[in-house]
Amino acid sequence: MSLYYPFHKEATTLGEIIMGLLLILLSLLIYTHSDDLPSMNESQLDAGSFPQIIAILLGILSLLLVLTKTIKLIKERQAQDESPKSIKKALIDLYQEHKLVLLILSVLFIYIVLVQVIGFIISSIAFMIVTALIIGPKTKKDIILISSIAVILTVGLYMFFQEILKVRFPTGLFF
Amino acid sequence: MFDLLYLGFGEIFRFDILLIIFVGVIFGVIAGLIPGFTVAMAIVLTLPLTFGMDPVTGIAAMIGVFVGGMSGGLISAALLGIPGTPSSVATTFDAYPMAKNGKPGKALSIGIWASFLSSIISLFILVTIAPQISQLALKFGPWEMFALICLALTIIASVTGESILKGLIAGLFGLLISTIGADPIMGFARFTFDLNVLRAGIPFLVVLIGMFAISRLMTSLERTERQKSFEEKQKENATEVSFVLKPIQTLKTVLRKPGTLVGSSVIGSIIGAIPGAGGSIANIIAYDQAKKWSKDPKKFGTGCEEGVVASEAGNNSTVGGDLIPTVALGIPGSAVTAVLLSALMVHGITPGPLLIVDEPGIVGGIFVAFFIASFGMLITQFIGMRYFVKVTQVPTHLLVPIILVLCVIGAFVLNNRVTDLYILFAMGVIGYLFTKFKFALAPVIIGVILGPIVEVNLRRALMTNPDWTLFLTRPISVTFLVLTVISILFTVWQTRRSNQRLKA
Numbered sequence: 001m002s003l004y005y006p007f008h009k010e011a012t013t014l015g016e017i018i019m020g021l022l023l024i025l026l027s028l029l030i031y032t033h034s035d036d037l038p039s040m041n042e043s044q045l046d047a048g049s050f051p052q053i054i055a056i057l058l059g060i061l062s063l064l065l066v067l068t069k070t071i072k073l074i075k076e077r078q079a080q081d082e083s084p085k086s087i088k089k090a091l092i093d094l095y096q097e098h099k100l101v102l103l104i105l106s107v108l109f110i111y112i113v114l115v116q117v118i119g120f121i122i123s124s125i126a127f128m129i130v131t132a133l134i135i136g137p138k139t140k141k142d143i144i145l146i147s148s149i150a151v152i153l154t155v156g157l158y159m160f161f162q163e164i165l166k167v168r169f170p171t172g173l174f175f
Numbered sequence: 176m177f178d179l180l181y182l183g184f185g186e187i188f189r190f191d192i193l194l195i196i197f198v199g200v201i202f203g204v205i206a207g208l209i210p211g212f213t214v215a216m217a218i219v220l221t222l223p224l225t226f227g228m229d230p231v232t233g234i235a236a237m238i239g240v241f242v243g244g245m246s247g248g249l250i251s252a253a254l255l256g257i258p259g260t261p262s263s264v265a266t267t268f269d270a271y272p273m274a275k276n277g278k279p280g281k282a283l284s285i286g287i288w289a290s291f292l293s294s295i296i297s298l299f300i301l302v303t304i305a306p307q308i309s310q311l312a313l314k315f316g317p318w319e320m321f322a323l324i325c326l327a328l329t330i331i332a333s334v335t336g337e338s339i340l341k342g343l344i345a346g347l348f349g350l351l352i353s354t355i356g357a358d359p360i361m362g363f364a365r366f367t368f369d370l371n372v373l374r375a376g377i378p379f380l381v382v383l384i385g386m387f388a389i390s391r392l393m394t395s396l397e398r399t400e401r402q403k404s405f406e407e408k409q410k411e412n413a414t415e416v417s418f419v420l421k422p423i424q425t426l427k428t429v430l431r432k433p434g435t436l437v438g439s440s441v442i443g444s445i446i447g448a449i450p451g452a453g454g455s456i457a458n459i460i461a462y463d464q465a466k467k468w469s470k471d472p473k474k475f476g477t478g479c480e481e482g483v484v485a486s487e488a489g490n491n492s493t494v495g496g497d498l499i500p501t502v503a504l505g506i507p508g509s510a511v512t513a514v515l516l517s518a519l520m521v522h523g524i525t526p527g528p529l530l531i532v533d534e535p536g537i538v539g540g541i542f543v544a545f546f547i548a549s550f551g552m553l554i555t556q557f558i559g560m561r562y563f564v565k566v567t568q569v570p571t572h573l574l575v576p577i578i579l580v581l582c583v584i585g586a587f588v589l590n591n592r593v594t595d596l597y598i599l600f601a602m603g604v605i606g607y608l609f610t611k612f613k614f615a616l617a618p619v620i621i622g623v624i625l626g627p628i629v630e631v632n633l634r635r636a637l638m639t640n641p642d643w644t645l646f647l648t649r650p651i652s653v654t655f656l657v658l659t660v661i662s663i664l665f666t667v668w669q670t671r672r673s674n675q676r677l678k679a
Contacts, residue, residue, distance in 0.1 A: 016612045023344060030351060033366055047358040047365060050630045051351065058347040065340055100396040105604065108389075108579060112596045115583070124583075128576040135396065136572025146573065153577060157584055165227040167588050 011094060013073045020066035027059035100135060107131055120169040124154040179531070180302065183539025186231045187547060195232060196544060199239025200551040201559065205566050206240070207247020207260050210404065211395045212574065214244030214260055214454075215510040216388045220578070222380065222518055223585040230522040230537060235544035237518060241511055242548040245454055245491045246290040246556060250563055253282045253483075257407050262454030262490040265462035269475065269482025276478050280418035284425035285480055286487040287556045289436065292429065293488035294549040296440035297447070297495025301502075302542055305531070308503035312528035317636035318646050322655035324629045327506050328622060329659045331451030333666035335615035343663075345614045349622020350629070352377050359627045360634055372594040377602075379517050381586045381595050382623050385602025386609070386616050387510055388582045392575050393607045404571060422557055428480055435465050435481045439488035446489075447496020450508040451617050454490040461489025494545065502538055504528060506625065510617060513624050515541075521589075527628075 034048030034055070111127040128150035129143070136142060161167040187193070199221065206217035221240050225233030248263030253270035266286065273282040315323070328350075332342030355366045356376020367373040394400060429436060439461035446457040465485030466475045475482050500506045505526035507513035516526045524534055531538050556563075586599040609616055637643065647653050 012612065019608065019612050019614070023348065026348075026351070030354075030366060033368075047361055047363045050633060051354040051365065054347055054350045054354065058344065058351060061340060061344050061347065065344060068340075097398045100398075100401075101393045101607070104396055104575070104579075105393065105600075108603075109600055112583065112600055115587075115596065116593050124580050128580055131576035131579065132572050135575055136570060142572075146576070149573065149577065153580070157581075160224075161584070161588055165588070167591060169587070170593055 010073065010076060011090075013069050013076065016069045017066050017073065020062045020069065023062040024059050024066070027055040027062065031055040031059070103134055104131060107134065115170055119171045121154055121158055125150045128154070179306065179535055179539040180542060181539070182536050183541070183543035186536050186540040187235060187543040192232050192235050192544075193547060195228075195236045196239040196547050197551045197555065199236040200243035200548055200555050203240035203243025203245075204247035204250075204552070204555060204559070204563060207244040207263075208250045208563060208566060209569055209574070210251060210257055210407065211391070211571065212578070213387070213391060214241065214247075214262070215514075216391060216578070217244055218511050218514045219380070219384050219388055220581050220585055222514055222521075223588040225518065226521065226588065230519065230524060231540040231544075233518055233522070234515060234537065234541055235547075237515055238541065238544040239548045239551060241515075242294060242491075242494055242545065242552050243555070245494055246287065246487070246552050247563075248490070249283065249286040249290065249487055249556075250560070253286060254279055254564065255407070255410060257410075260454070262458050262493075263486070264455065265458045265486035265489070266483065268462060268486065269478055269480075270486070272476065272478035273480075273483065274418075274478075278478075280420045281425060281428075282478075282483055283418065283560060284420045284422060284557075285429055285483045287420075287553060288422075288426050288429040289439075289484040289487040290491040290556075291549055291553040292436055293440040293443060293492040294494060294545070294552070296437060296488075297444040297492035298542065298545050298549070299495075300441070300444045301495040301498050301545070305499050305503040305538075308499065309528045309531045312504050313532070315528065315651065316649070317632040317639065318649050318652040319655065321629060321632040321636060322646060322652040322659070323504070324506065324625050324632070326655045326659045326662070327450045327500075328618065328625065328629075329662050330449060331618045331621050332615075333662055334449065334452045334456065335617045337613040337615075338670060339663060339666040341614045342618050345609065345616070346618035346622040349619035350626045351622075352382065352619075353379075353623045353626025354630070359631050372597055375590075375592075377598055377623075378589060378595060379623050380514070380589050381599050382602050383510065383514060383517075383620055384582050384586050385599045386606030386619060388578060389599070389603030390606030390610055390616070392578060393603065394610055395571060396575065401571065408570075420557055420560060429484055432481055432484055434468070435484050436488055438468070439465060439485040440492040443489040443492030444496035444499075447493030448499045448508060449496075450500060450506060450621065451615075453497060453509045453511075454493045457493045457496075458486050458490040462486045498541065498545070501526070502530060502541060505530065505628070507621060510620050513620055516624065 030051050034052045036048075107127065107130055111123055114123040114126075125147075129146055132146040133143065158169060162169065202221065203214065203217055206212045207214055217240050218237055221237055225236050228236070244260070245262060248258055248260040249266055249270070251257050252263040252266035253274050256267045256271035258264045258267055270282040270286055273279075328346045329343070332346045333339045335342055355373055356364065358365055364374055395404070442461045442464060443457040446452045446460060447454075462475075462482060462485045465481050466472045469475065469481060497508045497512050500508050501512040501516060505516065505528065507516050519526050519537070524530070524537065582599065583596060586595050587593065589595065606616060609619065636645065645652070646656065
């Protein structure tokens with residue numbers, strides 16, 4: 001982490017502020033939607049009241065977080081004597097750090113979509129092979145190893161759940 | 176108390192259940208020793224496999240994984256100086272030096288015995304205390320239950336994560352997630368935003384799998400994490416250890432330190448019983464206390480026996496402690512016990528103070544399964560150690576895809592809904608962001624599982640009597656609420672003080 005130290009620290013604080021703002025947004029959303037819920041009786045708490053209470057608390061605490069972190073960010077900026085490293089370089093660094101995470105998350109999302117389209121077995125096997133090759137080495141030996149693991153595991157789990165637990169997996173459009 | 180155990184023995188002593196516990200223990204040990212694969216992950220992934228079993232068998236399997244997992248971290252901690260799970264950080268302080276001094280077998284054997292004996296001690300504490308607490312809790316009305324859950328949530332928020340503010344935010348976020356879907360009293364659909372995905376609510380287990388498994392895997396894919404694990408692998412390849420385990424001899428060594436053993440086990444059990452605090456905290460505190468009480472604190476850290484005993488007794492005894500509030504009150508203290516409770520719910524059993532009265536067989540089964548699992552752990556560790564050592568070498572690029580597929584299957588099997596997979600994905604991303612910005616995940620999980628209970632109790636209290644001051648006039652309820660406020664104020668004060676100390 002020391003590679004891009006000043007920016008990283010700032011980026012974390014900035015991220016915390018953004019998280020806080022998102023949470024405030026969520027609280028507002030829930031709070032306003034709670035009003036539309038049917039209410040039965042004036043004297044009791046109705047369906048919307050509990051979420052409303054929680055939303056208010058969450059909103060206040062998130063606001064507190066945003067405020068404290070903004071003050072921290074301003075202080076950090078002032079404390080920095082030297083001019084910040086080139087932002088572009090820092091962003092590239094940040095991207096490098098999280099490249100694999102983004103990649104694998106996208107593959108995971110595609111996999112989830114594909115489960116419905118081409119069925120569980122094919123998509124799972126393909127997903128495992130693709131992910132392993134993105135993360136790890138791409139030698140012939142590795143491809144054979146991960147392919148066999150993928151096939152055995154997928155078919156094994158499929159049989160187990162289908163036969164013993166009577167779970168029906170999505171088969172996709174082709175079957 | 177004895178009739179519970181008697182019932183439990185009747186439930187558990189079947190060949191298939193005993194076998195399942197053993198398999199669970201082995202799986203747990205393996206999960207515990209692979210760095211990056213946590214006990215919580217292992218339990219979460221075990222749950223779908225137990226759907227076809229009857230409740231007692233399923234719970235027994237998961238307890239096996241739990242007990243095994245707590246002791247699994249010992250192996251990589253002792254031999255490589257790398258904690259396989261966060262619960263074995265302090266184990267590296269003395270077990271690793273001892274192994275480096277040419278006594279790896281001794282370090283491992285002492286650790287195994289300490290884990291085993293402390294589990295038994297914590298089981299004893301569990302069996303004596305849990306029924307008493309639930310007896311007391313049976314007298315609780317909705318006011319007291321509401322106040323108690325408020326207290327539990329603030330304690331979780333204050334012991335986990337970076338700051339209590341973030342902990343509380345995480346807990347409230349969990350509560351908010353739990354309000355999506357049908358309202359627990361009238362059944363109105365809430366906050367579905369016209370999305371079909373959300374109509375049935377957000378299933379607790381999907382949140383759990385997303386937050387604890389997927390987000391953890393994503394963290395392990397970050398560049399710095401991968402470099403770290405690469406360096407660890409190098410270290411592993413460099414150390415080819417051969418060792419001889421001496422079960423009988425080391426048992427005597429451990430028994431010659433009764434103070435350290437019992438003391439650390441009691442500390443572990445108490446910490447385990449506090450919601451949110453678990454093995455990772457107990458491991459360090461027990462070690463620290465043993466050092467403070469020792470006549471010769473200087474030898475700690477150089478490979479001394481007490482250090483290994485204290486750290487391993489500390490983390491394994493949290494299992495028993497963790498089960499106390501789970502069984503007696505229906506309030507899980509950790510992600511692991513939260514899964515246990517949700518497993519009960521899947522089988523239509525409602526956890527809570529009534530559990531011991533309504534389902535004595537299940538509760539007895541939990542106790543006895545814990546007992547058997549401890550023996551299973553002892554035996555598998557001593558016999559299987561040689562093979563377990565090799566498993567630490569599973570590379571990340573195989574582990575990540577396999578576990579991701581298991582997560583997807585687990586989330587699907589729960590309700591047979593493909594739409595749940597999108598929720599799983601979203602929760603994985605949210606969980607990753609939470610960890611990235613140092614919000615603790617445990618409060619979210621406990622918030623999600625306790626959300627409906629806290630709402631039902633609050634509304635029931637006001638339905639019974641619209642006077643809300645009852646929360647402040649009923650003695651037990653007001654005690655819990657005062658403790659809630661104190662726990663927040665105390666944590667805030669504590670952070671202030673340590674911040675000032677840092678500056679000074």
